[in-house]
Amino acid sequence: MLGLLAVVFMGWSLGSNAAANLFGVAVFSRMVRFWTSALLAACFVILGATFQGEPGIQTLSGLTALGPEKALLCTVAAALTVTVMTLVRLPICTAQAVVGALMGIALLQRHLDWGQLEKVVAAWLGTPTGAMVLAIVLYKLMARIYNRVSLNMFQKDALLRTGLILTGCYCSYALGANNVANVTGVFVGSGQLDLALATFLGGCSIAFGILTFSRGVMETVGRRLLILDPFSALVVMMAEALTVHFFALVGVPVSTAHAVIGAMLGIGLLKGVETVRLRTLSQVLAGWFLTPALGAGFFLLLYFLAHLRFVPDV
Amino acid sequence: MPCMIVNARFRHLCRPEEGAGMTSMYGLLFRKQNQIVELIREFVEQAMLAKDNFNRAMDLYFATGKCCPDFDFLVEQTHEAEARSDDVKEKIERLLHEKGLIPEFRADVVDILDHVDDVPDQFDRVLYAIQTQNISLPPAFVPDFKNLVSVSVDACELMRDCVECLLQADKDVAAIRRSIDQCENQGDHIERRAIMRIFQSEIPAIEKVLLKDLVMLIGDIADYTKEVGRRIYILSIKRRV
Numbered sequence: 001m002l003g004l005l006a007v008v009f010m011g012w013s014l015g016s017n018a019a020a021n022l023f024g025v026a027v028f029s030r031m032v033r034f035w036t037s038a039l040l041a042a043c044f045v046i047l048g049a050t051f052q053g054e055p056g057i058q059t060l061s062g063l064t065a066l067g068p069e070k071a072l073l074c075t076v077a078a079a080l081t082v083t084v085m086t087l088v089r090l091p092i093c094t095a096q097a098v099v100g101a102l103m104g105i106a107l108l109q110r111h112l113d114w115g116q117l118e119k120v121v122a123a124w125l126g127t128p129t130g131a132m133v134l135a136i137v138l139y140k141l142m143a144r145i146y147n148r149v150s151l152n153m154f155q156k157d158a159l160l161r162t163g164l165i166l167t168g169c170y171c172s173y174a175l176g177a178n179n180v181a182n183v184t185g186v187f188v189g190s191g192q193l194d195l196a197l198a199t200f201l202g203g204c205s206i207a208f209g210i211l212t213f214s215r216g217v218m219e220t221v222g223r224r225l226l227i228l229d230p231f232s233a234l235v236v237m238m239a240e241a242l243t244v245h246f247f248a249l250v251g252v253p254v255s256t257a258h259a260v261i262g263a264m265l266g267i268g269l270l271k272g273v274e275t276v277r278l279r280t281l282s283q284v285l286a287g288w289f290l291t292p293a294l295g296a297g298f299f300l301l302l303y304f305l306a307h308l309r310f311v312p313d314v
Numbered sequence: 315m316p317c318m319i320v321n322a323r324f325r326h327l328c329r330p331e332e333g334a335g336m337t338s339m340y341g342l343l344f345r346k347q348n349q350i351v352e353l354i355r356e357f358v359e360q361a362m363l364a365k366d367n368f369n370r371a372m373d374l375y376f377a378t379g380k381c382c383p384d385f386d387f388l389v390e391q392t393h394e395a396e397a398r399s400d401d402v403k404e405k406i407e408r409l410l411h412e413k414g415l416i417p418e419f420r421a422d423v424v425d426i427l428d429h430v431d432d433v434p435d436q437f438d439r440v441l442y443a444i445q446t447q448n449i450s451l452p453p454a455f456v457p458d459f460k461n462l463v464s465v466s467v468d469a470c471e472l473m474r475d476c477v478e479c480l481l482q483a484d485k486d487v488a489a490i491r492r493s494i495d496q497c498e499n500q501g502d503h504i505e506r507r508a509i510m511r512i513f514q515s516e517i518p519a520i521e522k523v524l525l526k527d528l529v530m531l532i533g534d535i536a537d538y539t540k541e542v543g544r545r546i547y548i549l550s551i552k553r554r555v
Contacts, residue, residue, distance in 0.1 A: 143555040150483040153419065153553055154347035231555050 003068065003192050004201070006075040011183040011205020012212070013082035014094045015045070018179065019214030020221040021091060021240065021256035022171045025233040025264070026164040028222025038214065040165065041172040042207035048176025049203025054195055055251035056178055059119075060098070060185030070105055071190035073306060077101040077298035078182070081291055089216040090287035093255030094182040095120065100295020102186075107296065108303065123247055127254045128262030130246075135239035135266030142235055160230045167237040174241050175256050176203050178248035221257075224280045225264060232267045239263035258288075346409075351481045353406045357427065358477050360399035364434035365470045367392040371441055372463045379451045381444060389441040396434040403427050422549050429545060430477060432538040433470055440531045449524050452517060458508035459532070462501060466535035469497035473539040476546050487543075487550045494536075494543040501536035505529055 023037035081097040099120055151159065183205060184198035193201070222228075228236060240259040247254040261284055268276035371388035378385070406427060410420050443449065451459060472494045479485035508529045512522050 146555050151344075152347075152351065152481055152483050153549075154350055154481075155344045155483075156553075157419065158344055158347050 003072055003075075003187055006072050006079065007184055007187060007193075007198075007201055008205040008208070010075045010079040010082075011202055012209035013079045013086060014179060014183055015042075015206035015209020015211075016213035017082050017086045017092060017209075017217050018094065018175055018206070018256050019210040020218035021260040022175060022210075022237075023168045024091075024218040024221035024260070025228050025236050026168055026222075026230075027218060029164075029228050029230045029233040031161045031164050031230045031233065032168065034215065034218075036165075037168060038211050040169055041175075042210045044169045044172035045176035045206045045210065046200070046203035048173035048178075049180035049199045049206065050176070052173075052177035052248060053180035053199035053202065056181030056248060057185045057188050057195060057198055059251045060095075060181040061189030068190050068192055069306070070303075071186040071192060073299055073302045074098070074101040074105060074186050075183075077104065077302050078295050080298045081295045084294065085287055085291065086213065086217055088287075089220045090284055091217050091221050091257035091261065092287050092291045093124065093257050094179055095255055096124065096288065096291040097295040098182045098185070100292030101299040103292060104296035104299030104303070107300070123254045124258065127243055127247065127258035128265070131239050131243040131259040131262035132266035132269070134243060135235055135263035136270055138239050139232070139235045139267060139270055142238075143231070146231060157230070160234055163234045164230065164237060167234060167241055171237055171241040171244070171256065174245040174248055176206065178244050178254060179206065179256070220280065220284070221260060221264075224277060225261070225284065226268050226276050228264070228267065232271075236260060236263040236267060239266065257284075350406060350409055353402060353409065354427070354477065354481060357399055357402040357406060358430065358474050360395050360402055361430060361434045362470070362474055364392050364395035364399065364437050365467060367395060368437035368441060369463065369467050372459075375444060375451065376456050376460055379453065379456075381448060386445065389445050392434075392437050392441055396438050399431060399434050403431055419549065419553070422545070422552070426477075426480070426542060426545050426549065429538065429542045430473065433473065433535060433542070436531065436535045436538055440528070440535075443528055443531055447524055449528055450521070451525070452515070454515065455508065455512065455525065458504060458511060459529070462504045462508060462529065462532050465497050465501040465504060466532055466539075469494055469501065469536040469539040472497060473542050476543050480546050480549070487547050491543040491547045494539050498536040498540040501533055505533035 019038065019041055022041045023032060026032040027034050027037050075098075078094065078097040078101045081100065082092065082094055085092040085097075099117070146156070149156065149159075180199050180202035183202035184193055187193040188195060188198050237260075240256060240263050243259040243262075244254060244256055261281075265276065265281075367388050371385055371392060374382065374385050374388065407424055410424065472490055476487060476490045476494065479487045479490060509526050512525045512529070515522070517525075
């Protein structure tokens with residue numbers, strides 16, 4: 001029961017943080033309403049988690065072998081980390097929080113699969129870089145097509161909106177497929193959940209977070225870092241979705257936050273560095289560095305608290 | 315008139331019929347968008363109807379040099395067309411806001427429509443000024459006034475072409491905008507010359523002031539069309555990726 005609650009807490013915190021990366025740029029380029037985007041994201045996250053969430057779970061569950069207690073503490077530590085970051089409105093990588101908590105365990109038991117960890121860390125670096133390059137290439141390519149399409153401005157706007165909604169749904173699907181591992185991976189690894197239930201439950205709890213607490217971080221991504229026009233927003237979302245889905249197929253849980261910020265920086269580089277608000281960017285980057293440390297710290301703290309024993313005064 | 319030549323040159327570029335095939339092709343996909351486009355065309359057509367009535371009223375005024383019942387009738391007709399254009403504009407604005415269409419550029423489009431609306435409003439103002447102040451036009455000033463009205467009407471037609479560019483894909487707004495600017499410059503030149511001649515004449519001072527105000531009111535028409543052209547041009551640049 002406690003395990004299920006931890007899964008829901010983890011999923012909720014992930015959903016509340018990651019929804020910004022799905023529709024944030026579309027909502028704040030004023031092409032899609034918040035509630036429309038939240039509902040669509042919730043539905044497609046569940047679908048993605050259910051149908052394509054297994055490879056990521058298998059990778060993360062193979063990262064370390066955890067007992068039920070540590071799996072629970074690890075999930076709660078990661079969820080607390082993500083919640084703290086959501087409260088300070090920073091988009092972060094949930095995988096970093098989970099891996100941070102796992103590193104906390106590694107500090108205790110010295111049992112960490114470095115090969116798997118290298119794969120994950122490489123993905124952390126590869127995601128923003130890949131998304132940035134992809135966004136630049138996509139922008140150039142799509143701008144050529146967009147400028148040649150024989151439609152008036154009203155029709156082009158309708159086309160952009162449809163594109164943003166479809167890409168947002170694709171992003172949500174990719175998030176569900178990729179990030180459900182961060183919610184339930186450790187429980188599958190510890191044998192508390194079977195794969196089918198883990199993917200569905202993880203997807204539903206992420207959807208719950210999207211619907212209830214996602215607006216704050218969405219504002220950071222959509223408004224405070226770089227204000228995008230609808231076309232650039234579409235490019236960012238496409239670059240993000242393609243990057244995340246690629247890693248989901250490879251079986252590495254990566255962050256939509258890394259992908260969306262990388263893609264936005266790509267657009268920022270194209271349009272001039274001065275368009276990017278460096279203060280917000282530095283806050284986001286600091287958040288990324290802090291997340292694994294905070295995850296490990298929370299785990300150690302929870303582990304310490306869980307093992308406190310009342311010793312009567314002798 | 316140079317403006318008339320420019321105007322005719324662009325006419326073939328901006329015929330609504332050109333986009334008709336495309337409209338029917340995308341009709342199902344872009345129903346709401348096409349509805350807005352059609353309403354904007356209707357709005358501009360009402361403004362053009364006001365322009366035609368204004369032009370006829372001014373022709374009558376130049377012929378008689380004063381107000382007459384036919385002139386009053388044309389003033390009413392102009393006003394009615396202007397009022398109808400207002401109604402259509404309201405419909406467009408409601409559609410833009412209620413249906414949540416084109417959110418990013420909604421404000422720009424509404425702003426352009428407001429500025430287009432200034433033109434029939436100005437026709438109204440000119441005719442009402444003549445009617446209410448009973449301004450007589452001495453024959454010596456008729457050529458200048460005629461030229462000024464002609465340039466203003468040309469600028470107004472170019473404005474329609476400019477708006478049409480907004481409603482069609484891949485139309486070159488810059489060239490039409492330059493032609494509107496050309497008309498406006500020509501209008502300014504005629505305006506200054508007419509005011510100079512009015513104050514050099516021997517007519518009573520009060521009539522000089524009334525005629526000067528009338529010249530300036532007519533001159534404002536081309537200024538408003540220039541503003542529309544400028545805004546459409548800026549919007550077309552903003553839309554470029």
